[in-house]
Amino acid sequence: xxFDLIELIRKRGTAARDDVLLxxxxxxxxxxxPPEHVLAVAVDTLVEGVHFPVGTAAFxxxxxALAVNLSDLAAMGATPAWALLSLTLPHADRRxxxxxxxxxxxxxxxxxxxxxxxxxTRGPLNVSVTAHGFVLPGQALQRVGAKAGDAIFxxxxxxxxxxxxxxxxxxxxxADQLMGASGGSRGKxxxxxxxxxxxxxxxxxxxxxxxxxxxxxxxxxxxxxxLCTASGVGAEIDADALxxxxxxxxxxxxxxxxxxxxxxxxxxxxxTVPADRAGExxxxxxxxGCGAARIGRIVSGEGLRVHDTEGRPVRCPKTSWEHFRx
Amino acid sequence: xxFDLIELIRKRGTAARDDVLLxxxxxxxxxxxPPEHVLAVAVDTLVEGVHFPVGTAAFxxxxxALAVNLSDLAAMGATPAWALLSLTLPHADRRxxxxxxxxxxxxxxxxxxxxxxxxxTRGPLNVSVTAHGFVLPGQALQRVGAKAGDAIFxxxxxxxxxxxxxxxxxxxxxADQLMGASGGSRGKxxxxxxxxxxxxxxxxxxxxxxxxxxxxxxxxxxxxxxLCTASGVGAEIDADALxxxxxxxxxxxxxxxxxxxxxxxxxxxxxTVPADRAGExxxxxxxxGCGAARIGRIVSGEGLRVHDTEGRPVRCPKTSWEHFRx
Numbered sequence: 001x002x003f004d005l006i007e008l009i010r011k012r013g014t015a016a017r018d019d020v021l022l023x024x025x026x027x028x029x030x031x032x033x034p035p036e037h038v039l040a041v042a043v044d045t046l047v048e049g050v051h052f053p054v055g056t057a058a059f060x061x062x063x064x065a066l067a068v069n070l071s072d073l074a075a076m077g078a079t080p081a082w083a084l085l086s087l088t089l090p091h092a093d094r095r096x097x098x099x100x101x102x103x104x105x106x107x108x109x110x111x112x113x114x115x116x117x118x119x120x121t122r123g124p125l126n127v128s129v130t131a132h133g134f135v136l137p138g139q140a141l142q143r144v145g146a147k148a149g150d151a152i153f154x155x156x157x158x159x160x161x162x163x164x165x166x167x168x169x170x171x172x173x174x175a176d177q178l179m180g181a182s183g184g185s186r187g188k189x190x191x192x193x194x195x196x197x198x199x200x201x202x203x204x205x206x207x208x209x210x211x212x213x214x215x216x217x218x219x220x221x222x223x224x225x226x227l228c229t230a231s232g233v234g235a236e237i238d239a240d241a242l243x244x245x246x247x248x249x250x251x252x253x254x255x256x257x258x259x260x261x262x263x264x265x266x267x268x269x270x271x272t273v274p275a276d277r278a279g280e281x282x283x284x285x286x287x288x289g290c291g292a293a294r295i296g297r298i299v300s301g302e303g304l305r306v307h308d309t310e311g312r313p314v315r316c317p318k319t320s321w322e323h324f325r326x
Numbered sequence: 327x328x329f330d331l332i333e334l335i336r337k338r339g340t341a342a343r344d345d346v347l348l349x350x351x352x353x354x355x356x357x358x359x360p361p362e363h364v365l366a367v368a369v370d371t372l373v374e375g376v377h378f379p380v381g382t383a384a385f386x387x388x389x390x391a392l393a394v395n396l397s398d399l400a401a402m403g404a405t406p407a408w409a410l411l412s413l414t415l416p417h418a419d420r421r422x423x424x425x426x427x428x429x430x431x432x433x434x435x436x437x438x439x440x441x442x443x444x445x446x447t448r449g450p451l452n453v454s455v456t457a458h459g460f461v462l463p464g465q466a467l468q469r470v471g472a473k474a475g476d477a478i479f480x481x482x483x484x485x486x487x488x489x490x491x492x493x494x495x496x497x498x499x500x501a502d503q504l505m506g507a508s509g510g511s512r513g514k515x516x517x518x519x520x521x522x523x524x525x526x527x528x529x530x531x532x533x534x535x536x537x538x539x540x541x542x543x544x545x546x547x548x549x550x551x552x553l554c555t556a557s558g559v560g561a562e563i564d565a566d567a568l569x570x571x572x573x574x575x576x577x578x579x580x581x582x583x584x585x586x587x588x589x590x591x592x593x594x595x596x597x598t599v600p601a602d603r604a605g606e607x608x609x610x611x612x613x614x615g616c617g618a619a620r621i622g623r624i625v626s627g628e629g630l631r632v633h634d635t636e637g638r639p640v641r642c643p644k645t646s647w648e649h650f651r652x
Contacts, residue, residue, distance in 0.1 A: 042410075047452075076354045121371050122373065133354070
């Protein structure tokens, strides 16, 4: 049966690429990296009930499993090329696999990415993707490199995915109210949770422009914190400058800022640029359609401080998303 | 806590390699493939209770998770270089992770392989490794290529891992007898199950020599079947020529042949060579220490036939190892 699943996955197919010499079906894939390029490789795993709610559609699981990896490549400024998929399933459920591969392949097609290999095993649902991309030597974005005075940006909007998760939470006191929300806000927030758009084009644009970059997967405070630690700097964030969607403000006005600071699962890029290039970066990313908000600045020292536009300190939500809470 | 685990993994370290430009700790690893080479990439996942018994030592889980992937690279004739490790754990158990990384790193060190990235998440125990190796274009071994008349070989011995699993099975009628077995046979069989030795050197030697190759993970009949299907040929196996260890014969005389034909988890290489090179291949692999037994020949047509040395048909065990039995 494993063999049938692999056949099913192979037949659904993804982008055809000249640099795939041998794809799914042997003991390993054979791939030809482009000359002179550096390979960027990331692996991220989704577990049911941890990274997506139980009952999430198979299509969305497949989409998200690839999206979170493309987001890692985007944060390095790399151009996606190949991926491998390791699928652990409780049952050999053909329809589920078809849906999952559909979601995976739909996003893969948008980025000309080829699924070149994988593994299917039996066990509690677990979806692990390894993604490969290319970048020229010296052009990759990293967490290290931010300097005091740099402007801090974030693409898109923050907090939508965390709000989307709340929309699915039947335990909330306002669950019925959220369920009946009009104007498509609820759907938009759940979409942000289930089908994040990896910022590949923005990451490519930021090569040679950003001084440091990270993707926001664990929440802005946590991930900007990682960037600052790697760069040996601190940061000041203007909470009033956080980019919030109208859907978020419509349904979660009181919690919106906390979601944006610590919500997690945003898969936006947080990056720094020298202050004198801030205007140019902002207008270019806006033209590219994803937009980027300037949310603060890098300072010497360490730690993150959050204030409002008048400079008053803002109380921060205590925790951000971590898979192992202690 | 996830961050601590990643730190722990990074500190334990593996081989230092010049071609790793950026290892664990950013959104993706940055790697420099060697010029003119093809990249061989495989992913394999181990699930508790499916690929290793509940209660297996952390060291052995880490070892095996890498070994099964190196076995895939060996089957392609590739030289291992880099790996990524995705670890899903029920609890952030520091001692368990240390043991697992120890096992992984011990085997990695034997093959100058660098652990360059990974992921830790919370959930039912699941260990997924993606391994990368290099091979010159046109030199990779594949499942396709076997021709009628070719000799079929297998490295090492078969059936030991399946017998090792039986040694751990308290439900067997002869469990007490196996537990008390003297002479180290029991330990050798359990070692074969828990710490398979990937045949990397043999795979490298077979480049330009073998007409087709596969690693035996699901059992000889299943995997040789895949090789034959890919090559469009059939095979005849001499059951009396199957290489059986003295440990296997000591403890499982009656079942030894079935274990060797269908047991699974052997991680030996099964390969084909033109008949006129069989002697040379045999003596070379014997000098390399792993040995290789000539177990049959490729025939035109399709299907596998198993006979004894007198040509009498041998009854085959019905099923071989598949993760999803139907």
